[in-house]
Amino acid sequence: MSDSPVHSRSAAKPRGRRAGVQDSTRRAEILATASQVFADRGYANTSVRDIGAECGILSGSLYHHFLSKDAMLLEILERSMDGLLVKYLNVKVSTDDSRARLRNLFEVALSFVAYEPNVARILQNEFNQLKHIDTFRPLLNRYNEIRKVVWRDVLDQSVEEGLIRSDFDLDMAYRIIMGAVLSAVHWLNPDGEYSIGQIADQYTIIIIDGLHS
Amino acid sequence: MSDSPVHSRSAAKPRGRRAGVQDSTRRAEILATASQVFADRGYANTSVRDIGAECGILSGSLYHHFLSKDAMLLEILERSMDGLLVKYLNVKVSTDDSRARLRNLFEVALSFVAYEPNVARILQNEFNQLKHIDTFRPLLNRYNEIRKVVWRDVLDQSVEEGLIRSDFDLDMAYRIIMGAVLSAVHWLNPDGEYSIGQIADQYTIIIIDGLHS
DNA sequence: GTCTATATCGCGATAGAC
DNA sequence: GTCTATCGCGATATAGAC
Numbered sequence: 001m002s003d004s005p006v007h008s009r010s011a012a013k014p015r016g017r018r019a020g021v022q023d024s025t026r027r028a029e030i031l032a033t034a035s036q037v038f039a040d041r042g043y044a045n046t047s048v049r050d051i052g053a054e055c056g057i058l059s060g061s062l063y064h065h066f067l068s069k070d071a072m073l074l075e076i077l078e079r080s081m082d083g084l085l086v087k088y089l090n091v092k093v094s095t096d097d098s099r100a101r102l103r104n105l106f107e108v109a110l111s112f113v114a115y116e117p118n119v120a121r122i123l124q125n126e127f128n129q130l131k132h133i134d135t136f137r138p139l140l141n142r143y144n145e146i147r148k149v150v151w152r153d154v155l156d157q158s159v160e161e162g163l164i165r166s167d168f169d170l171d172m173a174y175r176i177i178m179g180a181v182l183s184a185v186h187w188l189n190p191d192g193e194y195s196i197g198q199i200a201d202q203y204t205i206i207i208i209d210g211l212h213s
Numbered sequence: 214m215s216d217s218p219v220h221s222r223s224a225a226k227p228r229g230r231r232a233g234v235q236d237s238t239r240r241a242e243i244l245a246t247a248s249q250v251f252a253d254r255g256y257a258n259t260s261v262r263d264i265g266a267e268c269g270i271l272s273g274s275l276y277h278h279f280l281s282k283d284a285m286l287l288e289i290l291e292r293s294m295d296g297l298l299v300k301y302l303n304v305k306v307s308t309d310d311s312r313a314r315l316r317n318l319f320e321v322a323l324s325f326v327a328y329e330p331n332v333a334r335i336l337q338n339e340f341n342q343l344k345h346i347d348t349f350r351p352l353l354n355r356y357n358e359i360r361k362v363v364w365r366d367v368l369d370q371s372v373e374e375g376l377i378r379s380d381f382d383l384d385m386a387y388r389i390i391m392g393a394v395l396s397a398v399h400w401l402n403p404d405g406e407y408s409i410g411q412i413a414d415q416y417t418i419i420i421i422d423g424l425h426s
Numbered sequence: 427g428t429c430t431a432t433a434t435c436g437c438g439a440t441a442g443a444c
Numbered sequence: 445g446t447c448t449a450t451c452g453c454g455a456t457a458t459a460g461a462c
């Protein structure tokens with residue numbers, strides 16, 4: 001591709017990385033800062049000037065690293081969702097007991113909320129609008145895989161293995177559960193009164209056993 | 214009407230209402246349309262030109278009815294939250310049985326989501342940013358009253374009356390429950406497979422009895 | 427009550443110097 | 445890799461004719 005005339009020219013540049021090769025340093029720093037600002041103010045309310053200011057550079061300089069504001073958000077969300085999917089799948093194949101499997105799913109989800117709160121907040125607040133925009137459609141595949149291959153599959157397993165009653169609409173159960181889990185973005189604090197593991201236990205209790213005395 | 218000359222001038226205007234007296238007609242129509250657009254595209258992504266277009270008028274004409282775009286959103290949310298609070302309080306004082314009281318709270322909340330979906334979606338997507346903006350602070354009072362006077366009080370009652378186990382952190386229970394209920398904005402359809410009452414029953418089952426078989 | 431016309435501002439993005 | 449400078453556009457809001 002591009003222009004190497006004879007043999008040469010070939011090793012002249014770690015630049016021209018706009019396509020997607022990662023710096024792993026400055027690029028990642030900027031994305032981390034941008035995540036925070038997007039989460040705090042909302043994507044539409046955040047200007048590239050805001051992001052630049054938080055990074056200590058001017059807005060124009062951001063375009064050396066990224067093609068557009070949209071591209072920044074897309075990269076932030078894609079990376080995080082990929083990591084989340086891997087952790088989910090790991091739990092799915094490595095946990096035998098039905099109740100423990102569900103509990104560990106809770107723990108993965110809650111850890112995501114606790115340790116990538118900015119991404120979690122962006123997804124909670126904006127995903128339902130982003131998913132209709134062409135640029136962000138790649139996120140929908142990941143979302144659907146998490147929904148179907150991870151959660152819905154595990155819920156089906158739980159019915160088969162006798163943990164969950166068979167007369168409850170599992171699509172509704174899934175929606176209620178995900179709503180309960182994702183809403184933790186509004187209050188979960190990794191340094192709070194309870195550990196993530198303890199909170200996963202509480203979710204397991206309320207969802208499987210119920211609150212009755 | 215307008216200008217009948219003789220006795221006249223005294224009854225010349227239902228206008229000059231900018232302060233807050235309600236038309237109940239055009240004003241309400243515009244607010245209903247605006248709610249829809251705000252919910253669909255997000256508040257920050259909606260221009261006053263968009264709202265005008267959906268109403269069949271030009272953006273400048275909106276300022277005859279409202280002081281600003283912010284004022285439109287505030288009025289939409291205040292009205293709805295006031296109505297919701299009234300319905301909640303009615304359930305609280307009129308239901309004796311502990312389990313039924315909780316179920317009826319679910320039904321009020323789910324009806325709100327089903328029949329005022331635009332407001333519910335706006336609140337779900339934007340409340341956490343709006344609550345930090347001075348203009349929208351009046352909403353926080355209503356939110357806190359719903360949280361404390363309605364839900365938290367009823368949960369306390371439920372423990373006292375023996376419905377709910379006493380070893381569960383009720384603040385966490387409240388947050389989990391509200392997350393589960395509000396997430397219904399993403400899927401609840403009043404003409405869907407289940408009635409609102411049936412869905413309230415399902416919520417009661419999953420929260421009180423649990424999903425175990 | 428709506429339209430015409432416009433003021434004023436901040437946005438995303440670009441080009442080229444350094 | 446960042447800055448200087450700026451383009452072109454669309455945003456909220458206003459003033460006054462009709």
